Amino acid sequence: MTTFEAFQQHVLPTYGRFPLVPVRGEGCRLWDDAGRCYLDFCTGIAVCSLGHCHPRLVAAIREQAATLIHVSNLYQIPQQAALAREINDHHVKLPGKLFFSNSGAEANDGLIKAARRFGHRRPQADGSPRFEVITFQQSFHGRTLGAMAATGQTKIQEGFDPLLPGFRYLPFNDPAALETAVRPETAAVLLEPIQGEGGVNLATPEFLRAVAALCMKHDLLLCFDEVQVGFGRCGEAMAWRAIAPELEPDAISWAKGMGGGVPIGAFWLSDRVIDDTGVALSGLLGPGSHGSTFGGNPLVCAASLAVLQEIRTQHLAANARRQEARIRATIAAWQVPVITEVRGLGLLLGIALDPARIPTPAGATPALVIVRRLMETGLLVPPAGPHAIRLLPPLNVTDAEVDEALALLHAVVTTL
Numbered sequence: 275m276t277t278f279e280a281f282q283q284h285v286l287p288t289y290g291r292f293p294l295v296p297v298r299g300e301g302c303r304l305w306d307d308a309g310r311c312y313l314d315f316c317t318g319i320a321v322c323s324l325g326h327c328h329p330r331l332v333a334a335i336r337e338q339a340a341t342l343i344h345v346s347n348l349y350q351i352p353q354q355a356a357l358a359r360e361i362n363d364h365h366v367k368l369p370g371k372l373f374f375s376n377s378g379a380e381a382n383d384g385l386i387k388a389a390r391r392f393g394h395r396r397p398q399a400d401g402s403p404r405f406e407v408i409t410f411q412q413s414f415h416g417r418t419l420g421a422m423a424a425t426g427q428t429k430i431q432e433g434f435d436p437l438l439p440g441f442r443y444l445p446f447n448d449p450a451a452l453e454t455a456v457r458p459e460t461a462a463v464l465l466e467p468i469q470g471e472g473g474v475n476l477a478t479p480e481f482l483r484a485v486a487a488l489c490m491k492h493d494l495l496l497c498f499d500e501v502q503v504g505f506g507r508c509g510e511a512m513a514w515r516a517i518a519p520e521l522e523p524d525a526i527s528w529a530k531g532m533g534g535g536v537p538i539g540a541f542w543l544s545d546r547v548i549d550d551t552g553v554a555l556s557g558l559l560g561p562g563s564h565g566s567t568f569g570g571n572p573l574v575c576a577a578s579l580a581v582l583q584e585i586r587t588q589h590l591a592a593n594a595r596r597q598e599a600r601i602r603a604t605i606a607a608w609q610v611p612v613i614t615e616v617r618g619l620g621l622l623l624g625i626a627l628d629p630a631r632i633p634t635p636a637g638a639t640p641a642l643v644i645v646r647r648l649m650e651t652g653l654l655v656p657p658a659g660p661h662a663i664r665l666l667p668p669l670n671v672t673d674a675e676v677d678e679a680l681a682l683l684h685a686v687v688t689t690l
């Protein structure tokens with residue numbers, strides 16, 4: 275039985291999978307089961323920040339796996355403490371506390387629970403709790419019942435109603451729409467500084483600042499979903515700092531790139547005091563209020579710590595900025611009409627395509643046509659909605675690797 279056949283027979287068909295069977299990776303390269311080598315600018319959707327099997331990550335996993343893989347959160351876990359400290363001191367650089375989950379959706383669920391706790395602690399005028407979280411159209415926050423309800427895309431929610439109540443979706447990048455948005459029950463605003471799955475849409479500085487001002491005015495939590503964009507991906511340790519660096523969020527969620535491939539996510543709550551009893555936001559989730567069996571175990575925390583230290587000490591956010599500039603300059607110089615725009619920040623780049631110039635067979639989107647052609651030439655990239663592709667190379671990608679990928683892209687877009 276081939277892998278393809280085993281999938282068909284035994285795995286739920288929730289993904290439209292390409293026939294590719296990757297079996298080995300090293301840095302920016304991936305090999306399939308036939309021995310063919312690809313340049314990987316998909317990196318597990320912005321997960322393998324250091325590329326595949328980076329020696330520092332492999333060594334950290336090996337060493338920790340041979341020492342202690344898992345213990346309960348009933349005990350002190352040195353690797354978890356060290357990782358939380360690394361994130362606070364060197365990446366967020368604001369006083370706060372973390373909870374470790376196994377994925378981005380779970381991190382957002384925890385964050386939503388924190389917002390509801392906040393709404394109980396700071397209720398409406400009549401004493402009833404606030405509970406509503408404002409999110410945005412085209413957002414993506416994950417697939418759990420909570421994160422799915424937070425996601426502003428009907429296609430993600432189709433057939434799964436009744437949805438968890440307490441969410442409302444506003445248009446993204448529309449400061450005017452914010453003004454009348456807040457209701458008595460509203461407790462928080464959650465947004466991606468750059469929408470990734472929604473097609474690579476950058477929040478404008480004006481919009482982010484308007485959201486922050488709204489939160490300040492109405493005593494709402496300002497929550498950033500940095501699951502895809504955090505930890506160097508967008509050219510700064512945190513993506514919001516690449517857009518409006520002075521903002522101080524109340525809550526942040528992460529996953530994807532923070533583990534370099536091991537399943538880990540987290541959410542962060544500020545130590546900011548929220549009322550005159552002196553309680554901090556980070557003090558609202560006390561013992562018994564939230565938990566995860568696997569979350570923050572020694573193995574994943576040792577791995578994530580190695581990844582984040584490598585990103586910081588090797589200045590990989592700066593490399594992301596530099597490679598972004600090279601990619602933008604090269605594509606602009608081509609002047610090919612099928613590419614209508616390059617959007618995004620750092621190494622989360624969306625390349626928008628002119629659908630009228632791409633012959634598209636029934637059932638395929640223009641983006642999918644280009645993704646398939648690129649795969650045939652040896653470059654792996656994910657689509658970003660129906661009319662754009664994404665470039666998500668590892669943060670340590672070299673000039674030569676970027677040049678090689680761009681040459682493959684050029685060959686495809688000039689021979690449509």
Ligand SMILES: *Cc1c(COP(=O)(O)O)cnc(C)c1O
Pocket residue numbers: 376377378379380382414415416417466470471499500501502529530539
């Ligand atoms: C991928 C993603 C999630 C969900 O993360 P999972 O680990 O797949 O649960 C949430 N938010 C954003 C912005 C994402 O890109």
